[in-house]
Amino acid sequence: xxxxxxxxxxxxxxxxxxxxxxxxxxxxxxxxxLLEDPSGNLIELFEPPRQA
Numbered sequence: 629x630x631x632x633x634x635x636x637x638x639x640x641x642x643x644x645x646x647x648x649x650x651x652x653x654x655x656x657x658x659x660x661x662l663l664e665d666p667s668g669n670l671i672e673l674f675e676p677p678r679q680a
Contacts, residue, residue: 634659634675 631637634652638661642648649662649670658676665671 629671630674630676632675634661634673637673 638648638652641663647664649664652659652661656677658674660672660674663671663673
């Protein structure tokens with residue numbers, strides 16, 4: 629799932645007691661974090677790199 633503001637989305641979800649598999653990681657291709665749904669399935673939240 630792609631977002632343009634990963635920090636804000638993660639903060640909102642943590643406020644609703646969402647479970648994450650990791651912290652936000654950053655690489656050349658952007659930033660991501662893995663969210664667990666109630667059944668334990670992983671959902672990748674992704675923010676692409678910003679255009680300069």
